[in-house]
Amino acid sequence: MFIPKEELDSRRNALQEKLQVQGVDGVLLAQNMTMYYFTGTMQCQYVYMPASGLCLGLVRRNMERAAEETSVPLQRMAGFSQLPLLLAEAGHEPFRLGLELDIMPAALYLRAVKYFSCEIVDISTAVREVRQVKSEYELAQLRQAARQVDAMHRLVPEFLAEGIEELALAVELEAVLRKMGHQGISRMRSFNQEIFFGHILSGDAGGVASFLDSPTGGTGISPVQPQGPGRRIIRRGEPVSVDYGGIYNGYVVDQTRLYSVGPIKKELERAFEVALLIQEKVCEKLIPGASCDEIYQTAAAIAQKAGLSDNFMGRGDTQAKFVGHGIGLEFDEFPVLAKGSSCLLEEGAVVAVEPKFVFQSTGVVGIENVWRVCAKKPERISITPDNYLVVNHH
């Protein structure tokens, strides 16, 4: 088994507690990553979890591999229309069935409505709430991801040079990560959101927003891949923001560091110092029960006091309305340290805190590290030093 049985049991118990409170009889999980989280195997399948008792994996392909990887009981199935009968035979006849409506396609939802003659409720918030709290097992994976991305950052000075394209730096760093076992694929749960390793942005490319709900975008390679590193030439004295994730056994540590060839302008250095101050003050508040909105407001107030409100987390009408986000198997997990959020932090939640300042003509400066919410103060998962690094060779 790739994920220990006790770990899977504990994850199931956490969701089942919520199902019982919400009066949901069972959930039919359908998203690859959620099914992996609760079973330890990623197949062409559905997973039924009753409000109490064991899960049942309903596997189309492939049973052989699923059986090797999971301790969850398995059953073959040929298609969706079979599910109600197969579940009834296993003793499951839900009156209130939970589905992850935030990401399940409408056509599949309509099939569920047709084949299950029962009430259907959206269970996606409960699933995401369970997934946001990381276990010791998950922390061990995150710590390995932190080592991976740290090793990459230590090699940036070797590859960063005046006159090369952002893409050239990106290709070198992607190869470094892949050789250390980075899985390649970066995953986001939300519809229409995607990312390839992350954002390496120089100079005014740091000021280009994209469809991605993020403080940075970048030009990318073309309008059909309009984010991340592009063909822009890196020049002396420009900020180069390296925001690439390490991924180990699926778990991401999203991390940003600031570099340049030759020193950047004083106003950018000053903004970088403000980002570090925001990180410090935000982390003082990363404790169980803290309000995500209040944390965002704390950050925004420091930006305002520094006269940088218009540059905080983006610029103009493309500003992101958060200063940090949950991270784990996906880049966009709960909780979000967002303006107006009613969410309170839970112990064990893991967040990437990323205060950044975006200047249209000069670029982006900021920091990003991953933290675990603990009783008194957060545990830092990222291990790379925070300092801005001037590369002076060449």
Next chain:
Amino acid sequence: MFIPKEELDSRRNALQEKLQVQGVDGVLLAQNMTMYYFTGTMQCQYVYMPASGLCLGLVRRNMERAAEETSVPLQRMAGFSQLPLLLAEAGHEPFRLGLELDIMPAALYLRAVKYFSCEIVDISTAVREVRQVKSEYELAQLRQAARQVDAMHRLVPEFLAEGIEELALAVELEAVLRKMGHQGISRMRSFNQEIFFGHILSGDAGGVASFLDSPTGGTGISPVQPQGPGRRIIRRGEPVSVDYGGIYNGYVVDQTRLYSVGPIKKELERAFEVALLIQEKVCEKLIPGASCDEIYQTAAAIAQKAGLSDNFMGRGDTQAKFVGHGIGLEFDEFPVLAKGSSCLLEEGAVVAVEPKFVFQSTGVVGIENVWRVCAKKPERISITPDNYLVVNHH
């Protein structure tokens, strides 16, 4: 403008013809790739297309970039609930509204049901039918992608060696593609489907199926990335199947070639020859009006005659039920040369034909090339020679 206005007009006209036939008043497009296809820009937006007249882009972020990239009229919007009013103000009050229900999340669909008091129909088949026929503009992109992946294949003998991991070969080839401008991200439309560059599989890893609806899977790096190249060591005399896509301006040329260090077993070489024969016979049938099911049956019959039915397109209950698939901005476009398909080929459709044979203990052998359906015989888009290559150095 990145995509010429005439190209966008022609794409719109093609979908509008279908809308008129189907009595749909307009479609609200919501998937990034479909919106890009019809507007030439990828933003956080929705795109409304009436059954006749111009499209309207409803842009949340960012307007600046959208205006630079598209000739489609644009309007700012703040959120989904505003859409009915904004559309009514622009003269659009559909009674029958089309949505891409195959990929639109259920929660978004339910918001559409709530805010639009009209009939909602699934328009995804019409959208995919329009997108399957490629224009001269699109062919130009595909030809560049073919050059990119060809250049990669020509470097395989330089990197392939006995004793290295699949992943090591993969990292080198990924870097080659990226340096030539490959965008990194590979896109699939279908729910829960994903791919990172493709599959590089050696020996018995070629016999490992995954959740992906494909003849091959591979071990991948771990159960959380359970497809594609992994940590397996490549040995002498094993088939090494290199199935990586070239991508230029978003357009994919998916292509597979067979390599080995030292010769493979005779039975595998023979199966490879059968794959070449299937390719030849399938291509004779790639003409407008041909039945996708009949094409599949032609291929399956050759496999059967060669005594290879159990190995064709996978093995046992994990066999894929197709011999080729549409390709363009996504890896899983229409048409699918699938068993039981009622689809007839259209002139201008572009398909990746990939006859492959999978042997549990020895691996996968086969070929994949991209073709355009033309009046008398298909045009070959792939330019790499088909031959199996034995690498003998080291």
